[in-house]
Amino acid sequence: xGANSADSLSPAVAADHPGVSELFAVLAYGEIxxxxxxxxxxxxxxxxxxxxxxxRMAGAEIRHFETLETALTERGLDVYEAMAxxxxxxxxxxxxTHPSTWLESLVKAHVGDGIAADFYLEIAGALDPSVxxxxxxxxxxxxxxxxxxxxxxxxxxxxxxxxxxLMLWGRRLLGEAITxxxxxxxxxxxxxxxxxxxxxxxxxxxxxxxxMQQRHAERMAVLGxx
Amino acid sequence: xGANSADSLSPAVAADHPGVSELFAVLAYGEIxxxxxxxxxxxxxxxxxxxxxxxRMAGAEIRHFETLETALTERGLDVYEAMAxxxxxxxxxxxxTHPSTWLESLVKAHVGDGIAADFYLEIAGALDPSVxxxxxxxxxxxxxxxxxxxxxxxxxxxxxxxxxxLMLWGRRLLGEAITxxxxxxxxxxxxxxxxxxxxxxxxxxxxxxxxMQQRHAERMAVLGxx
Numbered sequence: 001x002g003a004n005s006a007d008s009l010s011p012a013v014a015a016d017h018p019g020v021s022e023l024f025a026v027l028a029y030g031e032i033x034x035x036x037x038x039x040x041x042x043x044x045x046x047x048x049x050x051x052x053x054x055x056r057m058a059g060a061e062i063r064h065f066e067t068l069e070t071a072l073t074e075r076g077l078d079v080y081e082a083m084a085x086x087x088x089x090x091x092x093x094x095x096x097t098h099p100s101t102w103l104e105s106l107v108k109a110h111v112g113d114g115i116a117a118d119f120y121l122e123i124a125g126a127l128d129p130s131v132x133x134x135x136x137x138x139x140x141x142x143x144x145x146x147x148x149x150x151x152x153x154x155x156x157x158x159x160x161x162x163x164x165x166l167m168l169w170g171r172r173l174l175g176e177a178i179t180x181x182x183x184x185x186x187x188x189x190x191x192x193x194x195x196x197x198x199x200x201x202x203x204x205x206x207x208x209x210x211x212m213q214q215r216h217a218e219r220m221a222v223l224g225x226x
Numbered sequence: 227x228g229a230n231s232a233d234s235l236s237p238a239v240a241a242d243h244p245g246v247s248e249l250f251a252v253l254a255y256g257e258i259x260x261x262x263x264x265x266x267x268x269x270x271x272x273x274x275x276x277x278x279x280x281x282r283m284a285g286a287e288i289r290h291f292e293t294l295e296t297a298l299t300e301r302g303l304d305v306y307e308a309m310a311x312x313x314x315x316x317x318x319x320x321x322x323t324h325p326s327t328w329l330e331s332l333v334k335a336h337v338g339d340g341i342a343a344d345f346y347l348e349i350a351g352a353l354d355p356s357v358x359x360x361x362x363x364x365x366x367x368x369x370x371x372x373x374x375x376x377x378x379x380x381x382x383x384x385x386x387x388x389x390x391x392l393m394l395w396g397r398r399l400l401g402e403a404i405t406x407x408x409x410x411x412x413x414x415x416x417x418x419x420x421x422x423x424x425x426x427x428x429x430x431x432x433x434x435x436x437x438m439q440q441r442h443a444e445r446m447a448v449l450g451x452x
Contacts, residue, residue, distance in 0.1 A: 032274075035281050039265030048258075048306050048313070055261050055288055062285030065278070080274050087274070 012197050015128035019194025021075050023123070023131075024068050025082035026090075026184055026191070027138055030116065031065035032083070033090045034058070041105035050102065053147045057109060064138035071134050085187050093180040097173055103155055103162065104169050107223065110148040111170055114219045115177045118212045126198035153224035167225050174216050178209060238423050241354035245420025247301050249349070249357075250294050251308035252316075252410055252417070253364055256342065257291035258309070259316045260284070267331035276328065279373045283335060290364035297360050311413050319406040323399055329381055329388065330395050333449065336374040337396055340445045341403045344438045352424035379450035393451050400442050404435060 013020070038058040045051040069079045097112065099105035117139045124135040156163035185192050199205045220226060239246070264284040271277040295305045323338065325331035343365045350361040382389035411418050425431045446452060 032278060032281060035284075036265065036268065036277070039262065039284070042262065048309065051262070052258060052291070052306075055258060055291070058261075058265070059285045059288030062281055062288075065281070080278075083274065 011128045011132070012126040012200075013128060013131070013194055015130050017190075017194055017197070019188070019190040019192075019197075020127070020131050021072060021077055021082060022188045022191040023120075023194060024071050024075075024134070025077075025079075026086045026187075027120065027135070028065055028068040028072065028079060029083040029086045029090055031061040031068065031138070033087075033094055034113070035061040035065070037094050038109060041099055041102075041109070044099070044102040044105055046102060050151075053144055054105075054109070057144050060144075064140075067134060067138050086184060089180050089183040089187065092183075093176055096176050099169075103152060103166060106148045106152055107166055107169055107225075108173060110145055110152075110223070111216065111219055112173050112177060115174060115212060115216055118215050119181055119208070122208050122211070123195060123198045149222060153222075156224045163225065166223075167220070170216070170220050170225055174213065178212075237354045237358070238352040238426075239354060239357070239420055241356050243416075243420055243423070245414070245416040245418075245423075246353070246357050247298060247303055247308060248414050248417040249346075249420060250297050250301075250360065251303075251305075252312045252413075253346065253361070254291055254294040254298065254305060255309040255312045255316055257287040257294065257364070259320055260339070261287040261291070263320050264335060267325055267328075267335070270325070270328040270331055272328060276377075279370055280331075280335070283370050286370075293360060293364050312410060315406050315409040315413065318409075319402055323402050325395075329378060329392060332374045332378055333392055333395055333451075334399060336371055336378075336449070337442065337445055338399050338403060341400060341438060341442055344441050345407055345434070348434050348437070349421060349424045375448060379448075382450045389451065392449075393446070396442070396446050396451055400439065404438075 035058045038054045038061070042051045042054040045054060072079050072082055097108060099108050120135055120139055124132040124139075127135065152166070156166060185195050195205065196202070199208050217226075261284045264280045264287070268277045268280040271280060298305050298308055323334060325334050346361055346365055350358040350365075353361065378392070382392060411421050421431065422428070425434050443452075
């Protein structure tokens with residue numbers, strides 16, 4: 001955690017910080033874009049069970065979107081107007097990490113979501129509890145990592161070629177995610193300020209990205225990608 | 227309602243009728259296929275609000291699927307095996323009613339779901355309450371008809387051409403739905419028997435289709451398609 005983390009006496013970022021609405025908005029658009037990405041990727045599912053697994057994950061994204069919509073509405077904002085500034089960066093992330101196989105789409109669903117969750121949960125630790133709770137709720141595991149871990153680790157156990165390919169894929173996901181996270185942060189001054197305040201300073205942000213890299217490696221290892 | 231409807235002293239179809247699991251299975255596959263149909267159709271949405279509206283409806287289908295999965299598991303069945311016999315008929319329905327415009331996809335989401343709900347709710351009236359409750363729960367309005375009614379009735383108010391086109395589309399949806407309903411019923415003897423028992427006899431089934439046609443006309447009228 002950064003300099004002003006959850007264990008401080010008072011949260012670094014107050015509930016009325018103008019970046020909070022921006023944070024909710026980027027998270028909300030993230031849920032919608034993840035929904036459609038999962039629904040699209042399901043075309044590659046080799047079995048009905050695979051298609052259902054992705055549909056379930058997508059369904060969870062919608063529940064999370066609705067939580068964020070409520071939070072934004074309570075702040076007097078229109079969810080569509082609030083999300084608009086973030087459409088491009090998130091759409092670009094998905095366009096630049098378009099999976100070409102079923103296994104790539106599973107790794108992306110799991111690892112990509114994990115990277116995003118690491119970033120936002122670090123920030124959540126420095127937010128006023130009323131705000132941090134919303135962030136944690138919408139980043140809760142969609143509860144289907146078991147399916148992904150099983151499918152991917154089975155596949156890479158029997159194929160070194162598949163394993164090498166997916167390891168490169170994971171590295172690319174991390175790189176693109178960090179690039180896009182920087183674009184997202186730079187999108188709005190209020191959001192940049194929130195992230196800086198939550199991390200302490202620029203060194204805190206760099207340390208945050210280091211921790212994200214570490215957790216990414218651990219997550220890849222669970223999939224057998226080590 | 228048919229001869230053995232909800233107002234009888236005891237339900238016409240007992241909870242352990244072998245057709246009950248079949249009914250749950252066809253409903254479950256219906257939710258999954260509706261999920262992917264909505265996600266696909268969202269490509270035609272002219273606005274982010276439209277894309278979100280369809281994502282929400284799709285999210286509701288997944289919640290309903292999960293209810294049916296639980297009901298099937300409690301009956302000792304595997305949801306994927308149970309759904310398999312119904313994949314073809316439902317996929318054929320969607321293939322034969324592929325919308326080519328955003329308005330067609332909205333009318334299909336609303337009117338198509340309505341036709342299916344009419345059919346199943348008629349049957350539900352004759353089922354043991356423990357079973358009827360599950361059926362009613364998964365056919366509950368996904369709560370977004372307001373969006374569809376608004377979009378469609380606005381569009382047809384200003385264009386007679388669009389109105390004529392969508393009226394034909396609605397008629398085609400009804401025709402295809404009834405054709406596929408007959409295929410679905412014929413798929414499994416247990417299901418045919420359940421529908422016949424619930425409706426009383428073949429005359430009861432014919433009367434059920436008449437009532438469905440009537441309700442379809444009312445639904446079209448609400449959309450301004452009259």
